[in-house]
Amino acid sequence: MGTSDSIAGGLHRPGSNVAPPMYKAIRFFFEICLHSFYGNVEVEGTENIAPDNYPAILVANHSNSLTDAIAILSTVPPKIRSMVRLTAKDTFWHKPGVFNYVIKSAGTIPIKRRKDYENQKVDNTETMGALIDSLGTGSCVCMFPEGISRYHPQLAPFKAGVAMIASDTLARYQDMPDFSLTLVTTSINYLHREKFRSDVVVTFHAPIVLTPQQDAKLFSADKQEKTEAIRKLTELLESTVRSTLLDAQDWETVRIGHTARKLYAGDLGTRISLGQYVRLTRKFVSAFSQHKQETATAKLEDGSPIGDKNGDSLEMKQPVKMDAETVKKIDELAKDLAEYQDQLDFYHLKDYRIKQGKPSVRVLFGKLFQRSLLACLLSTICLPGLFLWAPVFIAIKYQERKIRKKGPLEDNLDEIAQYKLMIASFFLPVIWGFWVLVTLPIALFSGPGIVILMWLTIRWLEDLIHNAKSMLSLLRLLFLTQDTIYSLRDCRQELAERVHDYAVQYLKLPEDPEDLVRENRTRKASSGWFGKLSGSYFSIKRRRRKDWNEVMRLHDVTKYD
Structure with a gap:
């Protein structure tokens, strides 16, 4: 078994996997x-996806119910792979419903789960046979080895199903000298999976190419040898998917990881790509998570490079071993970061406000006046479009409240995201069709005009909320005493120095965080004053924001549980 930067070999059967019209419509x-629900959807590593008619399995984490399947099907380029077959729990086939119909119509293969049958033993022999037959014709199958959709901070242990299917597939086609099976591990990171207009990054990792000749142990006649090979492959898949996830034992570790990243590289903002942002945050999350469970002599987890989707990166050296005293200092740092973030949340302030300090009263009133004028303007131009969006917002709010009453929030947040996304997508064409009929005499103009108005309304609404949040922050600064500001700033400065030392010495991050921006080739620098304006505040495509973690809320979301 091995990884490669390109797909070689494989059973190539032209025309054996043409996507039917229904699949194209669903995709x-x-x-x-x-793209209606999430603000930015960044995709990395599409060159790692096996092309059409080469047997392949996409292996992804499963933290957001049906939304994960939507993310996969939407981000695999049709030019590379015209069709991806999904797997889903077979209970979707037992009941009627819109979601169930969509899932069944997308060429999905049903799988029985023990948890759906009172933990009784289930027989998936027929399903496994269908999967192997599908792979034999050059299909691409998407599987979620966690076996469950879960809203938890940590990836669930992978089940051996994918490795076993790979084993059976290689065994069936072992007499074909040109046969190979490609496993493409995929990491899906939602910054706030259930929040409207938050961000998603989907990363396709380097392929793992299996062949009957090189990976004969996977279907060895020696049961122990085969079991060990399947176990190792499962561990490889899990570790690869985990390598770019914000993964920790608890949400508090994720929270302080974000705080540490802000103190180390808060000035970078959105000048780095979303993928870089996630990997940089993950460095701190992974490190603090390791400190909770490792001894003083253990090494930190080997991190993936912080780079852009084109593969350019700043490779990081292996973190150094730490003695007991160092581990104690890092534990204290984690505790102090949590306390600092608690203070920011108490005063409802952002970290950059503390860094900048409190402006004079005159400057504060000037900024408040400017933002008040902007708020009036944005509110005025938003009103017509908000009238069109009202049914969507009302339906989403109603469904969210209904789901929250069902039980523990952590068991239902992925369902909230799913329903929000589907409701928005269902209502949008209905609203468009209704107003086109109402304005039928001028439908040639109103048709595209309604789409443009609704899109611009969301852009303006994002700016309006950002502006309102800024006004609230300035008002809080106005009423804070200088002593409080000085105390917070001194605390921040001391913490920033400790975080920087930790990042450079132990995580082997750059001395100058700006190096990350220089390596980021995913965005072209704007030239001149007009280019800078059109590339930031006045951009129709992307709203102005200081941090990828921002959402359409009047308060910052820093707690994830």
Whole structure:
């Protein structure tokens, strides 16, 4: 077994996996779903996906119910892979419903789960046979080895199903000298999976190419040898998917990881790509998570490079071993970071406000006046579009409250995201069709005009909320005493120095965080004053924001549980 930067070999059967019209329609609908609900969807590593008619399995984490399937189908380029077959729990086939119909119509293969049958033993022999047959014709199958969709901070242990299917597939086609099976591990990171207009990054990792000749142990006649090979492959898949996830034992570790990243590289903002942002945050999350469970002599987890989707990166050296005293200092740092973030949350302030300090009263009133004028302007131009969006917002709020009453929030947040996304996507064409009929005499103009108005309304609404949040922050600064500001700033400065030392010495991050921006080639620098303005505040495509973690809320979301 091995990884490669390109797909070689494989059983190539031209025309054996042509996507049916229904699949294309569903994929188009899914793309509307994903891009309507989430603000930025960044995709990395599409060159690692095996092309059409080469047997492949996409292996992904499963933290957001049906939304994960939508993310996969929407981000795999049709030019590379015209069709991806999904797997889903077979209970979708037992009941009627819109979601169930969509899932069944997308070429999905049903799998029985023990938890759906009172933990009784289930027989998936027929399903496994269908999967192997599908792979034999050059299909691409997407599987979620966690076996469950879960809203938890840590990836669930992978089940051996994917490795076993790979084993059976290689065994069946072992007499074909040109046969190979490609496993493409995929990491899906939602910054706030259930929040409207938050961000998603989907990363396709380097392929793992299996062949009957090189990986004969996977279907060895020696049961122990085969079991060990399947175990190792499962561990490899899990570790690869985990390598770019914000993964920790608890949400508090994720929270302080974000705080540490802000103190180390808060000035970078969105000048780095979303993928870089996630990997940089993960460095701190992973490190603090390791400190909770490792001894003083253990090493930190080997981190993935912080780079852009084109593969350019700053490779990081292996973190150094730490003695007991160092581990104690890091534990204290984690505790102090949590306390500092608690203070920011108490005063409802952002870290950069503390760094800048409190402006004079005159400057504060000037900024408040400017933002008041902007708020009036944005509110005025938003009103017509908000009238069109009202049914969507009302339906989403109603469904969210209904789901929250069902039980523990952590068991239902992924369902909230799913329903929000689907409701928005269902209502949008209905609203558009209704107003086109109402304005039928001028439908040639109103048709595209309604789409443009609704899109611009969301952009303006994002700016309005950002502006309102800034006004609230300035008002809080106005009423804070200088002593409080000085105390917070001194605390921040001392913490920033400790975080920087830790990042450079132990995580082997750059001395100058700006190096990350220089290596980021995913965005072209704007030239001149007009380019800078059009590339930031006045951009129709992307709203102005200081941090990728921002959402459409009047308060910052720093707690994830």
